[in-house]
Amino acid sequence: MNHRMPRILFYKKSSATVLLAIAMQTAVGNPSTPADSTYAGTTDEIIVRYRTASDMNALLGNINKKNITSIQSAAIRHGRKVELLETNNSGRIxxxxxxxxxxxxxxILAAEIAKNDRRILSAEPNYRMLAPQAITPNDQYWPSQWNMQNSLVGINAPAAWELSTGAGIVVAIPDTGYRPHSDFVANIITGMDFLHYDTEGRDGQIGWPNIKLSTGYVVWQDRDRDATDMGDYFLQRNSSWHGTRIAGIIGSQANNGNGIAGGAYDAKILPLRISGLDNASDKHLEDAITWAVGGNVSSGKWIAGYATNYILEKNRTPARVINISLRRSGTCSVGVQKAITEARNAGAVVVVSAGNDNQDASGFSPANCSGVITVAALDSLGARASYSNYGSIVDIAAPGGTITNNNVRDAIVTPFNDGSTTPGNDNYNYAQGTSLAAPHVAAVAALMLSANPSLSPDQVEAILKATSHRFVGSCAGCGAGMLDAYSAVLAAKGMFIRPFTATSTGSNLDTSRPSLNVTINVEQSDIGKTGNLYVQAVTKNGSSYFLMPNGWVASEISSPLPYRITTLGTTDIPALTGGQLPFQIPGLKIYAGYGLNEYDFLANRRHGLLYSFAETSPTTCSLTVAPSVIAKGAEYSYTVAGTNLPNNAQAFWYGTKNGIADANGDAQGNIQAFPTAYRFSNQSGQNGKYVRYLQIRNSIGEPVCTTNAVSTEMLAAPTCTLSSSPAVVPAGRPYSYAINGANLPPNSEAYVFGTKNGIPDVSGAFFATLVALPADYAYTNQPGWAGTYHRYMEIRQGGVTICKTNTVSNTLQ
Structure with missing residues (x-):
């Protein structure tokens, strides 16, 4: 895809303005690996139009004389060869x-061709238009599918769909079976019901068709080819329609104006019913995995005194991906592990959910089986979902959603069925769980295998991990990163750029250095390919300037001018020449690296910092919090201040709760001005002692300042009481009110409410600041005060009522 940058104007050396001159050259070597010809963002033709037919004919004459033309020379400078394909009478070649x-x-090549020959009217790529893919699906619930969209947490499925839609791949789902939901039934292929008995399966089917013993007895009560889910309800438990949800996330049709868009909407779904009235078992799972990849599954029965063994009909549509959104506590069974190993040997990728126990996933099967891809769940902010299992065996994280106080905005919308026990009508429903995170990964695996069927299970796992995004929320024990469908499919097609290291010949860039030689060392791997080389200057504010190769004037073009590097390995690039340094700005940083395009270079951090100018006006930043002890329900605020901080800075939280890390780069958002205050309130379950600090980054995500750490204490739910003594107060005699309680913050305030002789006489008048508890307040009964009083107090912090006392009564004579 082509990402154009805004036009940046630079001028020649004679101008009073600083000259931008960067000497860059292509490395010598073999042509780089061909870009994929099925990718819409590629072409192999350049259209050149001449001002007159005679100008074109002059060029053709040179070609007939076997002279190298300026066009061929330009192509050679870019590491390419060109040959004449066709001409017409209007001057087009x-x-x-x-x-x-x-x-x-x-x-870039077309721009150079047009620039070098005045006879050329225009030169441009012959852009190709492939079969259209909808960037924004028209499915009804697409606006709610944050999990599939291109966002900080979404998997960026639309971009991946430009490269692959899962066609030709079978995904097996051992689960509760499926309901023939209209959104994905077209992608269902005949599977298997592994439940032995009608009482368990509730489907009325009593045997494998046409299987009889030698005695003539039909093999009753065994497995059949209908994996339809008839409900797994039991006593007070409603049917879950769990397999229908999983099938929908993977295989729901896209752009049909209905429901949702599945992650691999052209893949086929192989339903394997292994869970019913009594849930699933290791035996059923073992057999389902084996059968899914075309293995032999035998079954034996003892009927009417006769023993029989038979082999189930083989699966003629073997699965390349198996999604298991099930779990039990304990170790992986020998049989299930054997089935998984055999499935991997057959080329199948096995994806499993980590579990919803908020525990280490190593204690649960099949998450702890060898050779599986174990998936944790992310909430909509990119943090580990509160329910998700975690740990060292987790490989990757994907959206699993959350439902808070019946708010489904942050949950995952899936196909469903409105029957509470037996099947009802198709509908859609919101849910959360690692069960929903796993099929996101399974769907991407299907996209990858559709794009490159030769990938092995190990290669698929390696690519998924290597292309995952870094976490944007706190997600300890969540694996390599967040699932990125687009980058994973790019990698599967051999178009992904691996990370690299960048080093240079000096330690600092200054005006006395005659030149700067940059050494780029590109990490090679089976999925690493060359891309475009970029050199970028970034100011402290995050303003970005792409530095142009020597000889180009930036005002003549509106896109950057990377040169293609044609070999992997180490390349020396003479980047800057003394006396022609691009900027003299304190805090400026110079980056270099590779990318498929500028977006890839910037967004996926495929670059390294080479040099930075010394900062003559250092940045400072500080963090304060008030109050530092906060009652439950009360508000508090952090204020970040500083000097010489960048415009549009971004703030990220770090810190601990009760001494344990609980914030690790959680995004707060952009800061438009300093100082800036962030207001929060102490919510249920937040009580504890916190330490917090902020890291301030510029607009491209580079740290520029880290604040001091501040401490807060979030109190548990407060209690408060009011007492008064004596109950009857003679004229001229003393009496008192006493306020006591627990979890009340220092310097909270008391406000009094009440009546005199049944008539309200005080309503929210300030009473006292509670410096310490208990707090006693003494009075003397004055003339004119006689009457019966009822009093209670509201305790407030920052104007928010945090506790209300009981009511006390006394009579003043």
Whole structure:
């Protein structure tokens, strides 16, 4: 895809303005790996239009004389070869490249061709239009599918769908079976019901078709090919329609104006019914996995005194992906492990959910089986969902959603059935769980295998981990990162750029250095391919400037000018020449690296910091909190201040709760001005002692300042009481009120309410600041005060009522 940058104007050396001159060169070596010709963002043709037909004919004459034209020379400088493809009488020539290149590279070459020959009216890539894919699906619930969208937490499925939709891949789902929901029934292929008995399966089917003993007895009460879910209700437990949810997340059809869009909407779903009235068992799971990949599954019965063994009909549509959204406590059974190993040997990727116990996943099967991809659940903010299991055996995290106080905005919408026990009508429903996180990964695995069927299970797992995004919320024990469908499919197609290291010949960049040689060391791997080289200058405010190769004037173009590097390994690039340094700005940083395009270079951090100018006006930042002890329900605020901090800075939280890390780069958001205050309130379950500090980053995510740490204490639910003595107070005699309680913060305030002789006489008048408890307040009965009084207090912090006392009565004579 082509991502254009805003036009940046630079001028020649004679101008009073600083010259931007960067000498860059392509490395010498073999042509880089061809870009995928099925990707819409590539082309292998350049269209050149001449001002007149005679100008074109002059060029053709040179070609006939076997002279190298300026167009061919330009292509050679870019590591490409071109040959004449066709001409017409209007002055149009189409040149064919020796390989497909990304549109951005073709635009660069076209710009150079047009620049070098005044006879050329225009030069541009022959952009290709492939079968259209909807960037924004028209499915009814798509606006609610944050989990599939391109966001901080969403998996960016629409971009992946431009490359693959899962066609040709079978995904097996051992679960409760499926309801023939209209949103995905077209993708269902005939599976297997592994439940032995009608009382367990509730489907009225009593045997395997056409199987008889030698005595003529029918093999009753055994497995059949109908995996329809008839309900797993039991006593007060409603039917879960669990398998229908999983099938919908993976295989719901997209762009049909109905329901949701599945992650691999052209994949086929192989339903395997292994869970019913009595839930699933290791035996059923073992057999289902084996059968899913085309293995032999035998069954034996003892009927009417005769023993029989038979082999189930083989699965003729073997699965390449198996999603298991089930779990039990304990170790992985020998049989299930054997089935998983055999499935992997057959080329199947096995994806399992980590479990919903908020415990270490190592204590649960099949998450702890060898060779599986174990998936934790993310909430909509990118943190580990409160229910999700975690630990060292977790491989990756994907959206699982949360439902808070019946608010489904942050949950996962799936196909469902409105029957509480037996099947009813199709509908849609919101849910949460690692059961829903796993099929996101299974769907992406299907996209990857559709794009590159030769990938092994180990390669799929490696790619999923290598292309995952770093966590944007607190997610300890969540694996390598957050699922990224687009990058994973790019990698599967050999178009992903691996990370690299960048080093240089000096320790600091200054005006006395005659030149800067940058050494880029690209990490090689089976999925690493070359991309475009970018050199980027970034100011402290995050303003970004792409530095142009020597000889180009930026005002002549509107897109950056990367050069393609044609070899992996170490490359020396003479980047800056003394006397022609691009900027003299304190705090400026210079980056270099690779990317498929500028977006890939920036968003996925495929670069390294080379040099930075010394900061003559250092940044400072500080954090304060008030109050530091907060009652339950009360508000408090953090204030971040500082000097020389960038515009549009971003703030990220770090810290501990009761000495245990609980915030690790959680995003607070952009800061438009300093100081800025963030207001919060002490909610249920937050009581504890906290330490917090902020890391301030510029607009491209680079840290520029870290604040001091501040401490707060969130109190549990408060209690408060009011007493008065004596109950009857003679004229001129003393009496008192006493306030006591627990979990009341220092310097909270008491406000009095009440009546005199049944008539309200005070309503929220300030009474006292509670410096310490208990607090006694003495009075003397004065003339004119006679009457019967009822009094209670509201205790407030920051204007918020945190506790209300009992009512006391006394009579003043």
């Amino acid at each position: 189409i040149w064919k490249l020796d390989r497909f290149v990304f549109n951005a590279d073709a635009e």
